[in-house]
Amino acid sequence: MTTAIYPGSFDPVTNGHLDVISRALSLFDKVVVTVADNPAKQPLFTIEERQEMIRQSTADMQGVVVASFTGLVVDHARQHNAVAIIRGLRAISDFEFEFQMALMNRHMAADINTVFLMPHERYTHLNSSIIREIASFGQDVSAYVPEVVAQRLKSKFDRD
Numbered sequence: 001m002t003t004a005i006y007p008g009s010f011d012p013v014t015n016g017h018l019d020v021i022s023r024a025l026s027l028f029d030k031v032v033v034t035v036a037d038n039p040a041k042q043p044l045f046t047i048e049e050r051q052e053m054i055r056q057s058t059a060d061m062q063g064v065v066v067a068s069f070t071g072l073v074v075d076h077a078r079q080h081n082a083v084a085i086i087r088g089l090r091a092i093s094d095f096e097f098e099f100q101m102a103l104m105n106r107h108m109a110a111d112i113n114t115v116f117l118m119p120h121e122r123y124t125h126l127n128s129s130i131i132r133e134i135a136s137f138g139q140d141v142s143a144y145v146p147e148v149v150a151q152r153l154k155s156k157f158d159r160d
Helices: 015-025 046-059 071-079 093-107 127-137 147-157
Strands: 003-008 030-036 064-069 083-088 113-117
Touching: 003 015, 003 071, 015 030, 015 083, 015 113, 030 046, 030 071, 046 064, 046 071, 046 147, 064 071, 071 083, 083 093, 093 113, 127 147
Parallel strands: 003 030, 003 083, 030 064, 083 113
Antiparallel strands: none
């Protein structure tokens, strides 16, 4: 069984993330979607909330495991016996940072490959920051995120 990890903040998970997960499942038997605890970011949702939204959003996908981690991605990949780290690329602007990270990860763990996957073009403009901002102004984000996420965003920003 081949395992890959797909690390990210997922604050919140978007349809673009789900598309990358689906693509990764076509290449690997198991994908561990890993919510990163990044102290440099101030998330809207707790790690537990993000994990639950991912679980609910991927309930129909065989082979998805949801986890969280603090520390180095390569250490987390080793804990799961992963052969690859999945990274989504939306635009050329993502590439430079991701390329540098992939090279550093390769230096620390040569046996774990980084696999870059592009989401469907209808999702390339999406990112969690934009989704949070749109939702904060009371706009409907249901075209961009799973229903469970749209509801959670609505309740976070409800101004009633």
